[in-house]
Amino acid sequence: MIDQPTGPMLLGFDVIMVGTVLAGLAAFAMVLAIYAAVTIRDPMAKRVKVLEARREQLKAGIITSASKKRNRLARRSDTTDKVKDSLGRLNVLQDSQIKVIQQKLAHAGYRNKELAVIIIGARAILPIIVGALAAMLIYVVDYWPDWGPMKRLFAFAGIVFAAYKGPELFLSNKAAKRTKEIQKGLPDALDLLVICAEAGLTVDAAFNRVAKELGRAYPELGDEFSLTAIELSFLNERKMAFNNLAYRVNLEAVKGVVTTMIQTERYGTPLASALRVLSAEFRNERMMRAEEKAARLPAIMTVPLILFILPTLFVVILGPAACSISDALINK
Structure with a gap:
């Protein structure tokens, strides 16, 4: 007795069986994607935990022998x-x-x-x-x-x-690469610092809050702000914490922020207004860099245009005419 196929066949394969296997694989991939999206871990959590433990040790004056x-x-x-x-x-x-x-x-x-x-x-x-x-x-x-x-x-x-x-x-x-990533997130960080300062938070609390908010989008900047907030909480001179931030980041914008923070600490000038001006300047600078790249694009595209696009265009335009002329000459 010959076994009859249980479903439609295509190229010797059971279509229903193949569809079932593919549907199972798709469901498994979807479950993995949902699991990966749900179990995302904060990359700064471990670093902040270590820094918090170190701060508590320094506050308590724990000295090990x-x-x-x-x-x-x-x-x-x-x-x-x-x-x-x-x-x-x-x-x-x-x-x-x-x-x-x-x-x-x-x-x-x-x-x-x-x-x-x-x-x-x-x-x-x-x-x-x-x-x-x-x-x-x-x-x-x-x-x-x-x-x-x-x-x-x-x-x-x-x-x-x-x-x-x-x-x-x-x-x-x-x-x-690290400086470039910090430069991308600095205007947003200054905006959040302005909001925190207007809300009445202290400088170290504002830095800590900004680090938590921007930690996932800009982990490098969040790491620097977290370390600065911890140093502000236990160092005797707050100026030293700001200078350490300028030492760790090779960016003129960060040095400008540090200078502004030190001046506000020394002379008591409003922090929110100074940071708002800096944020506007950094956003304008970022827009100018984007416009500069856009202005350089025609000059950069000249060489690919000459090497790749123009020859193809000549072939498309002159090819039919060349074929017609060659056929006319051959028929004669």
């Missing part, structure tokens, strides 16, 4: 100490150089200042290691036999230079 915890709070490790001692013996570690790298680390969002020693050590060791590997591949193994002497020399020099500049370029790239 355990060497392990003291080293953790001082952000030191055996690795950084060994690297620092080695670089000190080689006379390649300078205080000015350490301060520059520490500021670049702060601009990139790294709070651990001891990483500056690691960056300087990597900049000193990577050219040797990478250069040795490149020399082995280029000259000893002869991995590229078709290269001439000058090409080999330039390739070797380029690899060594890239290894030397690699850590610094990484920090610069990450700092530039």
